[in-house]
Amino acid sequence: MSMTLYHGEPNGPSxxxxxxxxxKGLQANLVHIGLAEGERHELPCAQxxxxxxxxxxxxxxxxxxxxxxxxSVFIACYLDDVGPGAPLRPANxxxxxxxxxxxxxxxxxxxxxxxxxxxxxxxxxxxxxxxxKIGSADLRLRWEMIGAGVFADDKLAxxxxxxxxxxxxxxxxxAGRNWLMGEFTIADLESYxxxxxxxxxxxxxxxxxxxxxxWMERVKGRSAVRKALALARVADPAxxxxxxxxxxxxx
Numbered sequence: 001m002s003m004t005l006y007h008g009e010p011n012g013p014s015x016x017x018x019x020x021x022x023x024k025g026l027q028a029n030l031v032h033i034g035l036a037e038g039e040r041h042e043l044p045c046a047q048x049x050x051x052x053x054x055x056x057x058x059x060x061x062x063x064x065x066x067x068x069x070x071x072s073v074f075i076a077c078y079l080d081d082v083g084p085g086a087p088l089r090p091a092n093x094x095x096x097x098x099x100x101x102x103x104x105x106x107x108x109x110x111x112x113x114x115x116x117x118x119x120x121x122x123x124x125x126x127x128x129x130x131x132x133k134i135g136s137a138d139l140r141l142r143w144e145m146i147g148a149g150v151f152a153d154d155k156l157a158x159x160x161x162x163x164x165x166x167x168x169x170x171x172x173x174x175a176g177r178n179w180l181m182g183e184f185t186i187a188d189l190e191s192y193x194x195x196x197x198x199x200x201x202x203x204x205x206x207x208x209x210x211x212x213x214x215w216m217e218r219v220k221g222r223s224a225v226r227k228a229l230a231l232a233r234v235a236d237p238a239x240x241x242x243x244x245x246x247x248x249x250x251x
Contacts, residue, residue, distance in 0.1 A: 001082075003028040006043060006061040008035030009237040010228045012115065012244065013059035013072035015193040018231065020076040020186065022224035024083025028062075032233060035059070035242040036124035038143070041133040052135030056107070057115060057142070058242035072193070073103045076186045088186045095181060102180060102187040106194060108248055110166040113159035114194040114201075115244025120151045121201045124242045142243040155247060163198050164205040167212055170195070174211040178218060192219045197238035 005021065005028045007014040014035065021028060033039040035058040043061060045051050045068035051061055054070035062069045062078070069075050080088045089096050126143050134140040145151075170191060173180055180187045196216060199206050206212060219225055234240050 002065050004031060004063045005029070006031045006033050006040065006063070007231075008033060008058070008060065008242065009234055009240040010232055011197050011237045011240050012111070012118075012193055012242075013056055015196075015228055015237075016072040016186070016189050017060045017062065017075050017079070018228035019189045019193075019222075019225050020079045020088060021083075022227045023088060023189075023222075024079050024085035026079060026083045026085075030231070032231070036240055038124075038126040038130035038134075038242075041130055041135075046133065047135060054136075055245055056111075057139055057244040057246070059244075071107075073100075073107055073186065073190055076189070080186065088184070088189075090181060090183065090185065099181050099185050099187045103190050106166070106187075106190050107245060109162050110191075111194050112245045112247040113162035113166075114198055115241060116151070116155060116159045116247060117163065117201050118197055118239075118241030119146050119243060120156060122239045122241050123147075123149070138246050139243060142246065146243060159247070160202050160205070163195070163202050166191075166195065167198075167205045167209055170215070171209045171212045174215055178215070180215075184222075188215075188219055189225075192216060192225075197241070200238065 005017065007018055007030065010018055040046060040058060040061065045061060045063060048068045051068050051070045056071045059070060059072055062075045069078060089099050123146060126147060131140055131143055134143065180191065
């Protein structure tokens with residue numbers, strides 16, 4: 001099996017996939033791309049529908065035997081299924097449902113908010129030639145608005161509220177347990193991926209959240225996570241952001 005992972009800095013969706021790859025003990029050809037510079041749209045597989053229309057925004061791409069896959073949670077599930085390491089989803093049906101439900105809330109509510117706030121605090125830069133290559137009109141529009149410095153106050157406030165809600169939910173969930181699902185799962189990695197960079201952007205959301213902060217330290221302490229973070233090419237990968245999923249129109 002030939003496996004190539006095109007990834008950005010170990011933050012957001014790239015962090016999730018890198019950490020799962022290492023947790024599972026898989027080998028892949030790792031190719032760094034500048035997601036905040038729009039380099040994903042230069043890939044040979046960029047125009048494949050699954051990549052061009054990825055709802056995740058600027059995320060990693062896994063190519064296995066010529067087939068391209070996008071969207072970090074689903075890539076993570078694929079790696080979990082094919083890798084020899086310990087399972088990263090519960091074996092029982094309810095546990096799997098619960099894990100994927102948690103991940104869905106992360107990718108549909110927290111991820112758009114975190115990416116919006118991250119791009120506001122640390123704006124990425126895309127050149128006009130790159131913008132013309134973006135297959136998704138929604139993603140192109142997000143790039144254009146970020147480039148123009150358009151960050152509506154109501155969306156900033158809503159995004160901060162969604163990050164705060166996610167942290168509060170996590171704090172409640174961690175009472176009496178070390179990991180979100182009881183055992184370590186993809187839910188822990190996906191949650192850390194989007195929330196770690198928010199500590200410096202929305203610090204008030206983490207005030208007095210002792211369980212959450214201790215959980216973050218446990219995640220950072222895992223060998224696979226240390227290996228993923230060691231791939232950073234910038235001083236602070238948590239401050240490296242690119243446009244994420246479209247902000248949920250339904251609140």
